[in-house]
Amino acid sequence: TPLTKGNLETNSKAQGDATPANGNSDMDVDSERLVDASSDVASEYGEGSSRATSVANGRNGKVDTSNPTPKTIALARERALAREKAAEAKAAQANNRRREDDVAKLDRRLEAIEREFRQMLGLGRSKPLGRDRFYNRIWWFDGLGSAGLLNRSGDVSYGSGRLFIQGPSEIDLEVMHGRPDFADVIAARRVEEEGEGMSLKPGEWACYQEAEQVEAFVTWLHVKGHREFQLDRTMKLWWDYIVPGMKKRQLDLAAGPRPPETSSGRRTGKGKGKDSELLRESYMAWRNKRKPGK
Numbered sequence: 001t002p003l004t005k006g007n008l009e010t011n012s013k014a015q016g017d018a019t020p021a022n023g024n025s026d027m028d029v030d031s032e033r034l035v036d037a038s039s040d041v042a043s044e045y046g047e048g049s050s051r052a053t054s055v056a057n058g059r060n061g062k063v064d065t066s067n068p069t070p071k072t073i074a075l076a077r078e079r080a081l082a083r084e085k086a087a088e089a090k091a092a093q094a095n096n097r098r099r100e101d102d103v104a105k106l107d108r109r110l111e112a113i114e115r116e117f118r119q120m121l122g123l124g125r126s127k128p129l130g131r132d133r134f135y136n137r138i139w140w141f142d143g144l145g146s147a148g149l150l151n152r153s154g155d156v157s158y159g160s161g162r163l164f165i166q167g168p169s170e171i172d173l174e175v176m177h178g179r180p181d182f183a184d185v186i187a188a189r190r191v192e193e194e195g196e197g198m199s200l201k202p203g204e205w206a207c208y209q210e211a212e213q214v215e216a217f218v219t220w221l222h223v224k225g226h227r228e229f230q231l232d233r234t235m236k237l238w239w240d241y242i243v244p245g246m247k248k249r250q251l252d253l254a255a256g257p258r259p260p261e262t263s264s265g266r267r268t269g270k271g272k273g274k275d276s277e278l279l280r281e282s283y284m285a286w287r288n289k290r291k292p293g294k
Helices: 005-059 070-124 170-177 180-194 211-220 226-237 239-255 274-279
Strands: 137-139 163-166 205-208
Touching: 170 180, 205 211, 211 226, 211 239, 226 239
Parallel strands: none
Antiparallel strands: 137 163, 163 205
């Protein structure tokens, strides 16, 4: 077709119309590629791809994120399980703390009952803590009768502050020797373990005054024997009162008597402070509560 002025305008107009069409087509292709790439990023990184999803939604609102991917669902399940496990662990720790508190309260209550039982039992008839392998009886007289093991401040107190050893009786010696030919063997063993001249005879007494001596005695006990097993068990039951009482007695003996300080020309009242409490012996804290007017 020959080029004329009319054909030229028509061709130019057609080309002008075709150019925007081609341009829109290219933009649509680029947008679809961007949406596909954003979708791939979102599916690859799961919930962490919110930025890519927002970019895609900003450019083209055709991306549908309402349907999560399998990986996103798996991550959500793992996080939910982790939260459940953390909550269960926290609840278990709280239960364990409550149980420990309950056990501690019961132990303190049982300890108080043991002290009261020992105190009341000593009113009628005292019993030794036990016997060792040579039938020596071990006596501890603190906490019997009116003298308690704790003072009014709740600290450990002491009565005698010592551990007494009573020698075996005649019957005990007969049982221990068994046959006459065993007497020399038992005597030699007592000398070897107790020391020369340290074996107690019937009617003889000795005592431990220091905590180190009691610790050495407990170490010497052979817990496989039934007598010393019971003795070791009983001493460990009262160990927190025996040793502190002995140490406190030694401190009081080392400090010596401390008379109350008085100033001339002034009348001194009855001391009610901490110093006056230290000056008094444990048995002096007893009061007759049944006396009328008290």
